[in-house]
Amino acid sequence: MMGKHENKGMARPQIQSLDSNPYVAPRRRVTSKLSGPALSQITIQAIEICQAIQSVESSVTLIADKATMVRVYIDQTSLAGGVQLRGELKVRKTATGPATYVPALEDLAADPQDATKLIDKRNLTGASLNFRLPTTVTAAGALLVEVNRIWPAGGDDAMFGGVTSSTVEFVYGPPLRIRCIGLRYVDTGTGQTHTPDAVHFAYLRSFLERAYPVPSVDWSQIVVEANFAAPFNDQTVLRANAQIAAIRSSEVDNGMDPRTHYLALVDDARGRNFMRGRAMGIPDAAAPDTVASAPCGVPNGFAGDHDLSYADWYGAHELGHTFGRFHPGFPAGTQDASDPDFPFEEGQLSDADQKFVGYDLGDAGLGIRLQALAGTHHHDLMTYAERQWICAHTFEAIRTRLIEEDRQFDPAIV
Numbered sequence: 001m002m003g004k005h006e007n008k009g010m011a012r013p014q015i016q017s018l019d020s021n022p023y024v025a026p027r028r029r030v031t032s033k034l035s036g037p038a039l040s041q042i043t044i045q046a047i048e049i050c051q052a053i054q055s056v057e058s059s060v061t062l063i064a065d066k067a068t069m070v071r072v073y074i075d076q077t078s079l080a081g082g083v084q085l086r087g088e089l090k091v092r093k094t095a096t097g098p099a100t101y102v103p104a105l106e107d108l109a110a111d112p113q114d115a116t117k118l119i120d121k122r123n124l125t126g127a128s129l130n131f132r133l134p135t136t137v138t139a140a141g142a143l144l145v146e147v148n149r150i151w152p153a154g155g156d157d158a159m160f161g162g163v164t165s166s167t168v169e170f171v172y173g174p175p176l177r178i179r180c181i182g183l184r185y186v187d188t189g190t191g192q193t194h195t196p197d198a199v200h201f202a203y204l205r206s207f208l209e210r211a212y213p214v215p216s217v218d219w220s221q222i223v224v225e226a227n228f229a230a231p232f233n234d235q236t237v238l239r240a241n242a243q244i245a246a247i248r249s250s251e252v253d254n255g256m257d258p259r260t261h262y263l264a265l266v267d268d269a270r271g272r273n274f275m276r277g278r279a280m281g282i283p284d285a286a287a288p289d290t291v292a293s294a295p296c297g298v299p300n301g302f303a304g305d306h307d308l309s310y311a312d313w314y315g316a317h318e319l320g321h322t323f324g325r326f327h328p329g330f331p332a333g334t335q336d337a338s339d340p341d342f343p344f345e346e347g348q349l350s351d352a353d354q355k356f357v358g359y360d361l362g363d364a365g366l367g368i369r370l371q372a373l374a375g376t377h378h379h380d381l382m383t384y385a386e387r388q389w390i391c392a393h394t395f396e397a398i399r400t401r402l403i404e405e406d407r408q409f410d411p412a413i414v
């Protein structure tokens, strides 16, 4: 039964074959190591300050206290020879304030033969000097980022010019408040009981922290007995939503923060019991009492996902509805196009101009590595397309809605 706004989740297709990623960085061989004097002046092409999604001009809002990376792009053709370059940033909250010095995460294997264009370098994390900003400098307010030093491994400081500094603004963003409820059910066909594994909660929590426009996720989780059993039908997800809406109502009455969003996870029993996800609605204004339910399981290629859980992007999609996000309408014919303002072709993170690149800053605890997600190769998490991440449109809209929800319960917040 579809309401005015289609808000059902993605159906599980046939398992896809492994797709090749054309954006995997080729390993470059550095042919010689030169010390300082052999370096001519190094030209810095750009400095990009990135969180989940960014343009090279750093035009996407930067959330205070959210994990942040700085990328410094060097014109390698300005070098005299192949070299391992190191770098150091100097960052300050004000022009006259105390400075913090930040070393690059890794050396840049620089090669003067490498004429990769800036637009393509952005899709390769190994093609820039990267710096992880300490949380002490990402508080709300301005941040002045300067390249302080660049030098070849074992050599003296190099001279450098070009884009040597950037000033950006970090803005306050509320945390994401989530209560995740695993619904344990019995499959009457097999007699087996199915409970979401811990990995699904962990992947969802981590994904929300990495992709959503929030400094942090205030998270809690429980598992309760579902008031339904398998086999499932079209009503199952409605019952799941009704059950957690009742739990939410009771818990909020007993002191739970009323800004908390509730999401149910229902295990797919290795594909045997796939409950298509659904939000209870798509509110036009702040309504954190809108609940949603999502399936969870091992993806095996579902939507281009080959890791341990699809609960991450699937749950982020259903939660996106509870923050008022509609479907962009991609792939065409598989979902409604109820978001008329969605700006990017094919539901991608970027148009063909590659203005936007997604950044997954990773999660060491889950073995998820730092990745640049090419904007034309990845798709917004409100689509049904493959390789999902968050686009700038969704990032800014959820940020705005989170602030509206905060204001609803605390008008003092501006």
Ligand SMILES: [Zn+2]
Pocket: 006, 007, 008, 009, 010, 317, 318, 321, 327
């Ligand atoms: Zn949806």
